[in-house]
Amino acid sequence: MKTIVKSRLAELLQTMAQDFRVLVPVKSEAISQFVPWQEGLTVNLEGNTVLPPKDIFFPQTEKMYKFKVKGSSVDIEEFAEDVQKQVIFGIRSCDMQSIDCLDKVFLTKGYEDQFYKTKREKTLLVALSCTKPQDTCFCESMGLNPQEAPGADVQGYDLGDALGFVAKTPEGEELLAKYGSLFTEVNAVPQKVEGFNLKADVAGIPEKLAKMFDHPIWGEVSQKCLGCGACAYLCPTCHCFDISGTVKGDQGYKFRCWDCCMFSEYTRMAGGHNPRPSKKERVRNRFLHKLYYFKDRYGQLLCTGCGRCIAKCPVGMDITAIIEKIKEAEV
Numbered sequence: 001m002k003t004i005v006k007s008r009l010a011e012l013l014q015t016m017a018q019d020f021r022v023l024v025p026v027k028s029e030a031i032s033q034f035v036p037w038q039e040g041l042t043v044n045l046e047g048n049t050v051l052p053p054k055d056i057f058f059p060q061t062e063k064m065y066k067f068k069v070k071g072s073s074v075d076i077e078e079f080a081e082d083v084q085k086q087v088i089f090g091i092r093s094c095d096m097q098s099i100d101c102l103d104k105v106f107l108t109k110g111y112e113d114q115f116y117k118t119k120r121e122k123t124l125l126v127a128l129s130c131t132k133p134q135d136t137c138f139c140e141s142m143g144l145n146p147q148e149a150p151g152a153d154v155q156g157y158d159l160g161d162a163l164g165f166v167a168k169t170p171e172g173e174e175l176l177a178k179y180g181s182l183f184t185e186v187n188a189v190p191q192k193v194e195g196f197n198l199k200a201d202v203a204g205i206p207e208k209l210a211k212m213f214d215h216p217i218w219g220e221v222s223q224k225c226l227g228c229g230a231c232a233y234l235c236p237t238c239h240c241f242d243i244s245g246t247v248k249g250d251q252g253y254k255f256r257c258w259d260c261c262m263f264s265e266y267t268r269m270a271g272g273h274n275p276r277p278s279k280k281e282r283v284r285n286r287f288l289h290k291l292y293y294f295k296d297r298y299g300q301l302l303c304t305g306c307g308r309c310i311a312k313c314p315v316g317m318d319i320t321a322i323i324e325k326i327k328e329a330e331v
């Protein structure tokens with residue numbers, strides 16, 4: 001395994017940053033998130049980021065195209081995006097799985113979202129194994145291995161004083177070879193991750209939910225929800241967006257921005273009708289999408305067990321407790 005002592009990580013990142021835009025997990029007082037590497041930053045190797053990395057491919061707001069009215073016609077021009085080759089360094093297994101979910105949404109079933117694709121194609125993913133689960137982590141229950149991230153180009157391992165790296169794709173092989181002189185070859189065995197406090201038994205849940213659209217459970221579990229949307233904004237797999245525009249005189253532009261199915265306006269139609277008029281329908285939709293609809297369409301759940309929604313919901317909504325309730329519900 002190629003290793004580097006942690007005290008030389010900045011040197012590795014600085015060298016990489018000459019060839020790529022390198023995004024690293026950084027913790028400031030209020031928040032932790034992936035930001036572009038620059039000299040002097042301290043990379044946060046403890047636990048996962050509060051904000052997920054989805055905005056790297058799917059920004060919270062993104063300009064799509066501009067338009068100008070010319071007599072009876074309209075000129076439309078897409079915004080030219082200058083996307084650099086980039087490396088996301090230190091991404092955890094749960095967030096790698098979330099990228100797989102986003103890939104399915106934005107790149108499969110006969111439709112390719114060019115905004116997403118352009119950024120995704122220019123990205124190399126260097127995962128980092130976890131050493132200790134946070135209190136709200138339950139990725140293992142979702143079939144993930146915190147030491148082996150699905151789809152990574154390079155798998156990184158936290159070895160205590162050093163970091164180890166193993167290439168998982170030809171692109172990852174090339175990346176490690178490029179900075180080979182900074183690594184030392186060592187036979188190392190990463191420590192197994194143990195001590196998950198939180199578990200969820202999802203066996204049979206999608207099949208059971210198929211019969212629970214009208215179940216009274218939704219009225220019960222939705223009662224305390226405030227509809228604030230924090231769960232969706234922090235969720236690495238949530239991907240709904242709205243398209244808005246701005247116009248000045250005869251010209252303007254369209255942009256998309258994240259939306260959230262927990263908001264009452266999400267399904268409100270032009271005439272005022274709303275097919276999800278209360279929290280009951282909105283909360284039901286969130287959990288059916290995560291645990292049933294997405295599996296039905298793409299063959300996997302839309303939850304990776306990252307635990308962010310549990311950690312940050314202001315009223316303590318806990319998806320693992322809801323899975324338990326579904327398990328126990330009579331149908």
Ligand code: SF4
Nearest residue numbers: 225226228229231313
């Ligand atoms: S974070 Fe909690 S209160 Fe806010 S919308 Fe999500 S479930 Fe509801």
Ligand code: SF4
Nearest residue numbers: 235303304306307309
């Ligand atoms: S639903 Fe919650 S635990 Fe699951 S991926 Fe989203 S934020 Fe993470």
